[in-house]
Amino acid sequence: MAVGLVLTTQVALAQSGRIDGGTISNRQNKFGFYWETRLDPPTPPLPDIFTTAIQDGAGVIHRILLDASQQIYVGYDVIVKELSEPNRYQVTFQSLTMTPEISSQVLGPNPSRFRPMATPGWGMPAPHEIRGGEVLEMNLLINAITHQRVTDFVTVQEASHQFSGFDTFPDREFTFAPGTPRDIRVEDVGLTIQSPRLSINGKLDESSAKRFDQVSGGAVWLYAAKRGRFILSLVPHPELGFRRAGEVRGSSLSFVVGNDTFSLSTGRSIAPGQAAFNLYVLHEPDWKPTYANADLGVFNMGAADRAELLVRKEK
Amino acid sequence: MEPLDEKELNQLLQRWEAPAAPPRLQKKLTPAPSPRVWQWFLRGSIRIPVPVGLAVVLAFVVWMIIGRTPPPPAAQPAASNSLADFQPVRQLEPRLVTADEMKR
Numbered sequence: 001m002a003v004g005l006v007l008t009t010q011v012a013l014a015q016s017g018r019i020d021g022g023t024i025s026n027r028q029n030k031f032g033f034y035w036e037t038r039l040d041p042p043t044p045p046l047p048d049i050f051t052t053a054i055q056d057g058a059g060v061i062h063r064i065l066l067d068a069s070q071q072i073y074v075g076y077d078v079i080v081k082e083l084s085e086p087n088r089y090q091v092t093f094q095s096l097t098m099t100p101e102i103s104s105q106v107l108g109p110n111p112s113r114f115r116p117m118a119t120p121g122w123g124m125p126a127p128h129e130i131r132g133g134e135v136l137e138m139n140l141l142i143n144a145i146t147h148q149r150v151t152d153f154v155t156v157q158e159a160s161h162q163f164s165g166f167d168t169f170p171d172r173e174f175t176f177a178p179g180t181p182r183d184i185r186v187e188d189v190g191l192t193i194q195s196p197r198l199s200i201n202g203k204l205d206e207s208s209a210k211r212f213d214q215v216s217g218g219a220v221w222l223y224a225a226k227r228g229r230f231i232l233s234l235v236p237h238p239e240l241g242f243r244r245a246g247e248v249r250g251s252s253l254s255f256v257v258g259n260d261t262f263s264l265s266t267g268r269s270i271a272p273g274q275a276a277f278n279l280y281v282l283h284e285p286d287w288k289p290t291y292a293n294a295d296l297g298v299f300n301m302g303a304a305d306r307a308e309l310l311v312r313k314e315k
Numbered sequence: 316m317e318p319l320d321e322k323e324l325n326q327l328l329q330r331w332e333a334p335a336a337p338p339r340l341q342k343k344l345t346p347a348p349s350p351r352v353w354q355w356f357l358r359g360s361i362r363i364p365v366p367v368g369l370a371v372v373l374a375f376v377v378w379m380i381i382g383r384t385p386p387p388p389a390a391q392p393a394a395s396n397s398l399a400d401f402q403p404v405r406q407l408e409p410r411l412v413t414a415d416e417m418k419r
Contacts, residue, residue, distance in 0.1 A: 044396050045396065046397070046398065048397065049398060065398065067398035070398055070399040072398050074403055091409070117401075117402075117403050118403070119403045121403075121404075121406035121407075122406060122407050124406065128411075130411065135411070135412050136409040136410065136411055136412070137409070137410045137412040138407055138409045139404050140403065140404060141398075141402065141403055141404065142401060142404060143400050143401045144402065145400065148401075150401060154409075176412075178412065
């Protein structure tokens with residue numbers, strides 16, 4: 001019987017270089033397989049991809065990229081073995097296998113409506129030995145028209161969720177920035193929203209109290225039912241229609257749009273540094289989540305590397 | 316010829332008719348009727364001081380130079396992709412990147 005354990009995956013509402021990322025720990029919680037999926041170049045974005053990993057009873061990890069709007073998916077299997085030498089692992093990639101249990105977990109109650117992308121050349125197992133923390137880059141998909149690549153960066157490290165007795169530690173995360181290093185720019189300074197609690201005119205939006213995930217990027221957005229989307233940035237972006245509407249103070253932020261005051265209390269520092277910062281906001285009152293089965297009545301959030309990737313012409 | 320006395324001179328003066336004024340003098344003495352507004356737009360003129368005229372010309376030249384600067388490009392719409400627009404690579408070829416990236 002297949003057993004699934006997904007620790008951290010995010011719906012890829014963010015339209016950025018980083019599509020998604022997550023981790024899955026082995027059954028003994030001795031190590032974790034981490035991945036980050038990136039789109040290069042980041043535009044045009046892939047707005048509706050959902051990626052996940054599920055581990056079955058045999059320890060095989062099934063990595064799946066799913067586009068619910070097109071009802072299509074692709075993926076691969078990966079087997080990670082701990083070697084006798086400390087901190088060394090054997091990683092083997094092979095074609096995706098979809099058991100009925102995995103299908104029902106990932107594709108829902110009617111998996112036959114989804115079609116897999118053909119990957120005939122992915123079937124030859126090729127073991128790789130890596131040290132803990134080393135990163136493997138693996139191209140998965142290519143768009144011949146836009147010349148974009150979807151690439152997975154994967155690594156094996158200690159398990160994400162660690163605890164000692166009654167003490168638990170912050171979950172370990174993995175991200176990897178490929179390419180040639182450059183000097184930092186103001187556009188690189190990002191916002192991070194973790195476990196947000198949204199209040200509108202002092203009243204808590206109860207639907208936000210159920211969110212414990214995190215988004216980060218040069219621009220983050222919040223969706224509130226009947227109020228649309230608010231794109232937030234530390235950079236003014238007047239050319240995109242942003243205006244100074246609020247402030248960021250540590251793990252809190254607030255802004256005013258019209259007669260409404262929006263306050264966000266989060267689980268960690270929102271911006272780097274110790275100062276208070278101006279917050280620039282673009283309001284899209286008609287915006288609604290478009291992904292399949294989206295609940296329009298609840299709080300939602302997302303992020304992108306740059307504000308330009310979020311601002312749409314139809315606003 | 317006997318000189319005329321005062322009475323005869325008065326009679327002669329009453330019979331004398333002054334010549335008509337020349338047309339140019341009449342135009343100068345008789346004000347022309349005010350032109351209509353549409354006529355002023357066609358034939359009217361405005362007298363302005365030279366410094367003011369030069370300033371207007373200079374402002375126009377500056378405006379022409381600045382006005383020709385192209386406006387900043389508008390944000391392009393974020394056209395979107397779907398997974399169906401992509402093709403899988405022929406085969407998976409994992410590459411160890413950490414060491415390579417650090418060497419740069």
